[in-house]
Amino acid sequence: MNPAVFIEAIQAELQRTKYGQYPPELYDPIRYIMSLGGKRMRPLLTLMATYLFTDDWKQAIRPALGVEVFHNFTLMHDDIMDQAPLRRGQPTVHERWNANIAILSGDVMLVNAYELLLDVAPDKLKAVMSRFNRTAAEVCEGQQMDMNFETRWDVTEAEYIDMIRLKTSVLLGYALELGGLIAGADAETNRHLYEGGVNIGIGFQLKDDLLDVYGDPAKFGKQVGGDILANKKTFLLIEALEKATGPLNDELNGWLTKTEFDKAEKVQAVTAIYDQLGIRQITEQRINAYFARGFANFDQLKADPTRRLLLTQFARQLVERES
Amino acid sequence: MNPAVFIEAIQAELQRTKYGQYPPELYDPIRYIMSLGGKRMRPLLTLMATYLFTDDWKQAIRPALGVEVFHNFTLMHDDIMDQAPLRRGQPTVHERWNANIAILSGDVMLVNAYELLLDVAPDKLKAVMSRFNRTAAEVCEGQQMDMNFETRWDVTEAEYIDMIRLKTSVLLGYALELGGLIAGADAETNRHLYEGGVNIGIGFQLKDDLLDVYGDPAKFGKQVGGDILANKKTFLLIEALEKATGPLNDELNGWLTKTEFDKAEKVQAVTAIYDQLGIRQITEQRINAYFARGFANFDQLKADPTRRLLLTQFARQLVERES
Numbered sequence: 001m002n003p004a005v006f007i008e009a010i011q012a013e014l015q016r017t018k019y020g021q022y023p024p025e026l027y028d029p030i031r032y033i034m035s036l037g038g039k040r041m042r043p044l045l046t047l048m049a050t051y052l053f054t055d056d057w058k059q060a061i062r063p064a065l066g067v068e069v070f071h072n073f074t075l076m077h078d079d080i081m082d083q084a085p086l087r088r089g090q091p092t093v094h095e096r097w098n099a100n101i102a103i104l105s106g107d108v109m110l111v112n113a114y115e116l117l118l119d120v121a122p123d124k125l126k127a128v129m130s131r132f133n134r135t136a137a138e139v140c141e142g143q144q145m146d147m148n149f150e151t152r153w154d155v156t157e158a159e160y161i162d163m164i165r166l167k168t169s170v171l172l173g174y175a176l177e178l179g180g181l182i183a184g185a186d187a188e189t190n191r192h193l194y195e196g197g198v199n200i201g202i203g204f205q206l207k208d209d210l211l212d213v214y215g216d217p218a219k220f221g222k223q224v225g226g227d228i229l230a231n232k233k234t235f236l237l238i239e240a241l242e243k244a245t246g247p248l249n250d251e252l253n254g255w256l257t258k259t260e261f262d263k264a265e266k267v268q269a270v271t272a273i274y275d276q277l278g279i280r281q282i283t284e285q286r287i288n289a290y291f292a293r294g295f296a297n298f299d300q301l302k303a304d305p306t307r308r309l310l311l312t313q314f315a316r317q318l319v320e321r322e323s
Numbered sequence: 324m325n326p327a328v329f330i331e332a333i334q335a336e337l338q339r340t341k342y343g344q345y346p347p348e349l350y351d352p353i354r355y356i357m358s359l360g361g362k363r364m365r366p367l368l369t370l371m372a373t374y375l376f377t378d379d380w381k382q383a384i385r386p387a388l389g390v391e392v393f394h395n396f397t398l399m400h401d402d403i404m405d406q407a408p409l410r411r412g413q414p415t416v417h418e419r420w421n422a423n424i425a426i427l428s429g430d431v432m433l434v435n436a437y438e439l440l441l442d443v444a445p446d447k448l449k450a451v452m453s454r455f456n457r458t459a460a461e462v463c464e465g466q467q468m469d470m471n472f473e474t475r476w477d478v479t480e481a482e483y484i485d486m487i488r489l490k491t492s493v494l495l496g497y498a499l500e501l502g503g504l505i506a507g508a509d510a511e512t513n514r515h516l517y518e519g520g521v522n523i524g525i526g527f528q529l530k531d532d533l534l535d536v537y538g539d540p541a542k543f544g545k546q547v548g549g550d551i552l553a554n555k556k557t558f559l560l561i562e563a564l565e566k567a568t569g570p571l572n573d574e575l576n577g578w579l580t581k582t583e584f585d586k587a588e589k590v591q592a593v594t595a596i597y598d599q600l601g602i603r604q605i606t607e608q609r610i611n612a613y614f615a616r617g618f619a620n621f622d623q624l625k626a627d628p629t630r631r632l633l634l635t636q637f638a639r640q641l642v643e644r645e646s
Contacts, residue, residue, distance in 0.1 A: 020460060020464070022464065023464060023467045023468055023471060025467055025470075025471065026463060026464055026467040077426055077427070077430060080423075080426060081423040081426060081427065100403075100404040100470060101467075103400055103403060103404060103426055104400070104404065104463055104466055104467055104470075106430075107400060107429075107430075107433065107463050108459075108460050108463040108464075110430065110433055110434075111433075111456050111459045111460050111463070112460070114437060114452065114456055115453070115456040115460075118449065118452055118453055118456070122445070122446070122448070122449055123445070125445070125448050125449060125452075126441065126445055126448060129437065129441055129448075129452070130438070130441055133434050133437055133438040133441070136431075136434045137343060137431050137434050137435070137438075140349060140427055140430050140431040140434070141343070141345065141346060141349055141431075143427060144346045144348055144349040144424075144427055145346055147348075147423060147427075148346060148348065
């Protein structure tokens, strides 16, 4: 099986899916945000996980899309809260329409996600829904923690990891677990799928933080150093704030409080502080540890080896990305 | 059976229900808005409908509360969109906390509603969820239509009725239907429950519009004429705009566009225009027609007459309210 088959199936279902018609202000933003693209990583994980245990992976397409719709709903609402002007290079919904429309369209999008998830065999429904509810609540908890962290300077590494676990990783875990649930896998298997997704997800998110500072400018899509310029509380900054003492601590705090500066100079200076503190190595170690745990979870899966390889190869791509 | 037993059961379950703990910014607003009270009309309707067909009405308490939580979620988000400062005499969530918290808290509240609705027998789950999804989407559609109407002066009576049907009445219909679904009533019965709820709901909402102008100031909780002062597009105003011609039309539009005026004078003048156009009678006829249809729906229910009386007596109270 070529993973492209899964991707094509997802795209075809995306084309087919109707979100609603009237009034257009409510449903156009859903079609708009869903059309902006993205890697469709979550539904892909669901289909791969289903295929581990059954040839009938197509039964998982609509629920898989439910996870993707949910993910895009969180983007729509997060963009309002973050006052983000752009999403995937295009105007955000609250910019193109307005905040009220983005709130309400997001609400009905969440309902749409539930409707897509409903399309599972009746005996699977309660577990699919109950695990989804837990996950969806956790994603909201992570987003609230993220907002709380913006005004705090004493965020610990453990709190930060917990925040990214909730905000982004549990949904990757659920995407995989959903495949297991649909395919009728046992509880232990579903736990390995979930934990594997969560661990890969945390590693993936930490790599995001790392690439923003140490990415190859030729390969990294965004401007390297963007997080440093924005004083964004990434794993690297939190780690540096925990580790820096004496003059290095003063220098770091100086850059964080300075309101006027040369951009290139700030990026260079903060990166130099990170270098002196060994932040890159610490972060890489942590990333590798989470990825290793994730792959160990996948190794526990009692499934056809060639099918398992599809999943681990996909995870490998996520792990080795440079942008 | 005394209806107070249902109310006590709802209150007890409200006390018991945990919405979540951490972070508190996410969950405190849910406890806050749920503590502001309200008539708990929707869960009461669900319990009464369940009791029509089974002694085990208690199985419906948590799903019934799901409808109440959903209703309060819509209030939390609507209040942001309407920039409302007060809800039941207390600061709204976005005023007491902020808009971002009200958005995110509302989101997790919607997830909480789904979790409560999940507590039905497995063979009922798909129907309960699928009908809820449809209803929830319609409530959003109604809210969007309501917002669209604010900047339109050509709203027709049919459009207005459709808006209030979606925004408020379908949820009353669903609250009743949910009881039927849980009790295992047949499709026709559930349709009568739903239609009955929708019809009573439309009548109830039109009565709201009527009381705002023709309510007894001694009994009506709010200031009589509030809708007139706010140029709110109620059934009465839409009807008057459709019916008024010549000098009366000019006079009505004059009051609608005037920016400085004596409040009492405007209320009196617009009410006089309504009187001349017979708006009160038209509205009363329409209200009575919807109520009559609702009771006709309930009359079709094949249920124990004394139990049916509980429901119709409760509906009668809604119909005859003066505040």
